[in-house]
Amino acid sequence: MSTRETPALGKGYYELVRTVLAENIRTGRIPPGTRLYTAAVADRLGLSPSPVRRALDGLAAEGILAVHPQQGYVVGIALPEASPGRENLHRLDLDLSLLETGRSTPLAPRWETILEEVEGAVLRTIPFGTFQISEAGLCEHFGVSRTISREVLARLNGQGLIEKSRSSHWIVGPLSARTLDEMHEMRRLLEPQALCGAAPRLEPGVLTAMAQELERLCAGGGRGDSTEIDAIETALHRDLIAACRNRRMITTIHGLQVAHVVDALFRAHIGVHDVGAIIDEHRMVVLHLLGRDAEGAAQALRRHLDLDHQRVRARLKVLSIFDAPNDLPYLIRIH
Amino acid sequence: MPSSRPRLRVVARREFVPTPLREEAARALAIDIDFAVVDSLDGLRRVVTAPESFDVYHQWHTVDLIWTSRAIRPITLDRLTCAAELSALAHPPLDAQAPPTVTGKLFVQPDGELGPRPSDRVSMLPVLRGIDAFAYQPALRDLIGPDAPESWGWLFDDRLSGRVGLLSDPVLGMIEAALATEASQGVAFGDIGNLAIEEIDHVADTLIQLKKRGHFRGVWSNYEEAARLMQRGALIQSMFTPGATRLRREKMEVAVANPVEGGRGWHSDLCLSAAADGETLDAAYAYLNWWAGGWPGACLSRQGYYAFLPERARAFLSPSEWDYWYEGLPAATALPDPFGLPAIPAGHLREGGSYAARMARVRVWNTFMDEHGYLVRRWREFLEA
Numbered sequence: 276m277s278t279r280e281t282p283a284l285g286k287g288y289y290e291l292v293r294t295v296l297a298e299n300i301r302t303g304r305i306p307p308g309t310r311l312y313t314a315a316v317a318d319r320l321g322l323s324p325s326p327v328r329r330a331l332d333g334l335a336a337e338g339i340l341a342v343h344p345q346q347g348y349v350v351g352i353a354l355p356e357a358s359p360g361r362e363n364l365h366r367l368d369l370d371l372s373l374l375e376t377g378r379s380t381p382l383a384p385r386w387e388t389i390l391e392e393v394e395g396a397v398l399r400t401i402p403f404g405t406f407q408i409s410e411a412g413l414c415e416h417f418g419v420s421r422t423i424s425r426e427v428l429a430r431l432n433g434q435g436l437i438e439k440s441r442s443s444h445w446i447v448g449p450l451s452a453r454t455l456d457e458m459h460e461m462r463r464l465l466e467p468q469a470l471c472g473a474a475p476r477l478e479p480g481v482l483t484a485m486a487q488e489l490e491r492l493c494a495g496g497g498r499g500d501s502t503e504i505d506a507i508e509t510a511l512h513r514d515l516i517a518a519c520r521n522r523r524m525i526t527t528i529h530g531l532q533v534a535h536v537v538d539a540l541f542r543a544h545i546g547v548h549d550v551g552a553i554i555d556e557h558r559m560v561v562l563h564l565l566g567r568d569a570e571g572a573a574q575a576l577r578r579h580l581d582l583d584h585q586r587v588r589a590r591l592k593v594l595s596i597f598d599a600p601n602d603l604p605y606l607i608r609i610h
Numbered sequence: 611m612p613s614s615r616p617r618l619r620v621v622a623r624r625e626f627v628p629t630p631l632r633e634e635a636a637r638a639l640a641i642d643i644d645f646a647v648v649d650s651l652d653g654l655r656r657v658v659t660a661p662e663s664f665d666v667y668h669q670w671h672t673v674d675l676i677w678t679s680r681a682i683r684p685i686t687l688d689r690l691t692c693a694a695e696l697s698a699l700a701h702p703p704l705d706a707q708a709p710p711t712v713t714g715k716l717f718v719q720p721d722g723e724l725g726p727r728p729s730d731r732v733s734m735l736p737v738l739r740g741i742d743a744f745a746y747q748p749a750l751r752d753l754i755g756p757d758a759p760e761s762w763g764w765l766f767d768d769r770l771s772g773r774v775g776l777l778s779d780p781v782l783g784m785i786e787a788a789l790a791t792e793a794s795q796g797v798a799f800g801d802i803g804n805l806a807i808e809e810i811d812h813v814a815d816t817l818i819q820l821k822k823r824g825h826f827r828g829v830w831s832n833y834e835e836a837a838r839l840m841q842r843g844a845l846i847q848s849m850f851t852p853g854a855t856r857l858r859r860e861k862m863e864v865a866v867a868n869p870v871e872g873g874r875g876w877h878s879d880l881c882l883s884a885a886a887d888g889e890t891l892d893a894a895y896a897y898l899n900w901w902a903g904g905w906p907g908a909c910l911s912r913q914g915y916y917a918f919l920p921e922r923a924r925a926f927l928s929p930s931e932w933d934y935w936y937e938g939l940p941a942a943t944a945l946p947d948p949f950g951l952p953a954i955p956a957g958h959l960r961e962g963g964s965y966a967a968r969m970a971r972v973r974v975w976n977t978f979m980d981e982h983g984y985l986v987r988r989w990r991e992f993l994e995a
Contacts, residue, residue, distance in 0.1 A: 449983060453981070548679075593679055595982045596658070597655070
């Protein structure tokens with residue numbers, strides 16, 4: 276269910292496709308003389324045809340491909356003796372690692388990078404109240420079309436982050452204690468389960484490194500800076516469970532991890548305090564995993580989630596005395 | 611070498627530190643005290659974001675927040691002269707009047723959180739307590755009837771439209787508005803001290819609708835503004851007792867209600883900054899112990915507050931003051947307010963009776979509710995409507 280299948284691909288993504296094809300041609304993975312058809316290349320890369328067509332056109336303009344007199348393109352110079360037949364591109368061992376990195380690439384589709392930014396902004400804003408998110412404001416802020424801003428809003432709606440008011444405006448927030456309770460209730464069921472699923476597939480080296488980092492922080496007197504806390508939380512709640520094969524569960528869990536946003540905002544407003552408790556709780560999880568006790572690790576994770584939930588609830592209350600920096604033109608405070 | 615006098619920076623609302631109290635503190639303690647008098651949330655914001663900017667905080671109903679923020683440090687019981695009385699709060703039989711918001715959050719537990727189990731460190735030194743309701747002018751009876759029992763429902767009563775005042779603080783204001791909603795609409799909230807989202811919406815929608823109809827004359831944010839609002843024509847309004855005492859000093863007839871639904875209880879406590887240490891910390895403990903000694907509690911009793919440990923204040927009150935403020939007996943003579951000016955006329959009887967009788971009427975304690983984040987946004991919507 277690659278997000279790449281959408282037709283709403285913006286400028287920039289075809290450049291990534293062009294780079295991938297150019298690299299595979301340069302290294303000989305796509306040999307000279309190979310006949311390339313747009314549909315076949317799109318099928319091989321798992322992409323929609325339009326960025327592929329643009330990429331192929333670009334490569335042709337650069338002289339890396341030649342336009343075949345009948346149909347498609349040919350790698351290199353179109354010699355008359357070039358293979359006339361249709362190549363099965365699936366037999367070629369291509370390097371598609373650039374495409375695999377998906378979201379993290381700066382050349383991801385336009386709506387996708389915008390979605391990531393808007394999602395972050397929404398999460399950082401909802402602890403501070405209720406806001407309207409404006410479609411026109413999104414267009415103006417990002418310099419994109421209505422189609423793209425609608426795509427972004429549709430995705431946010433799908434994630435349950437926004438909803439339509441009676442007057443048909445898109446509304447975000449507020450993040451209430453009840454929302455945190457509900458998310459926690461689901462997360463404490465799913466996340467330990469995902470950890471059990473991930474446990475047999477975890478590399479001992481990764482776990483040892485995590486244990487060492489926790490020891491180091493512990494030796495520092497249970498004080499860490501915001502980046503260090505972020506890093507250990509990401510390592511446990513994102514990276515470790517990512518080894519679980521059930522992607523649907525992982526996606527759901529990501530959507531439930533709003534507590535981390537509250538923590539990060541609290542650190543930004545108040546600063547980092549004693550994090551000895553968090554470190555201890557993490558250590559219990561990692562030590563169980565090192566001892567190949569997945570069930571024990573799951574229990575330790577559940578305990579960590581329960582204790583952290585109480586801390587996060589208390590921190591959300593502190594955030595109630597602050598206001599969100601209201602500097603995003605597409606978020607309009609309602610109350 | 612004589613060193614300069616120690617300095618102490620204290621953050622407090624004006625009700626807790628009237629000028630005579632500030633002057634007596636400087637005299638009695640031989641330390642220089644900077645009082646930052648802040649009536650709004652700015653005081654709390656400063657405390658949680660900049661613990662190095664203050665040494666002592668007169669908190670009320672914020673201990674959850676300032677402890678979560680680690681803006682305050684534990685108080686060592688050994689260093690307090692009233693340690694025994696504080697420890698006694700944790701032991702049965704529980705003081706019937708000890709607020710749960712004190713006993714549940716007083717002691718520092720082994721895990722670093724606050725709880726009721728006694729330990730040798732506390733989060734706060736409780737110094738004052740009281741119960742608030744609304745006040746009204748006698749002319750209100752012409753509209754409501756001479757015998758109608760005092761009720762929070764009056765605040766939302768259509769017959770008083772345009773003559774009603776409220777306080778602006780969201781924590782206190784929402785509690786009072788919830789009491790008024792229950793009484794005027796015949797509904798019952800699950801826990802009026804911890805309203806759910808829908809209940810907050812119910813109260814906020816009621817408030818906004820009333821405001822749009824011109825029901826409210828104004829809102830106030832401290833006792834001086836409260837007194838002025840009533841002088842400007844509010845017939846009924848939220849009231850802090852110092853405001854009522856001020857009006858009595860100025861010879862205005864005002865009744866402090868003892869509503870059938872009960873009142874809104876509160877306590878105020880002293881907390882130490884997380885950043886205080888060395889000589890400053892010593893000065894802070896001296897300030898705390900001065901409060902524990904009884905003089906400040908006696909001073910503020912004269913505006914209608916109760917010393918958290920009444921017997922300690924008693925030594926600084928005249929028998930007629932004690933009888934009027936704590937025993938609920940008629941004033942034997944004219945009694946002064948904290949400024950030394952005559953406020954209570956001879957023969958006046960305090961509404962609600964004695965300390966024990968009045969504090970037993972607490973229906974709900976001031977507190978930041980679980981959904982305070984939501985509450986405060988809806989409250990702002992009301993203020994801006």
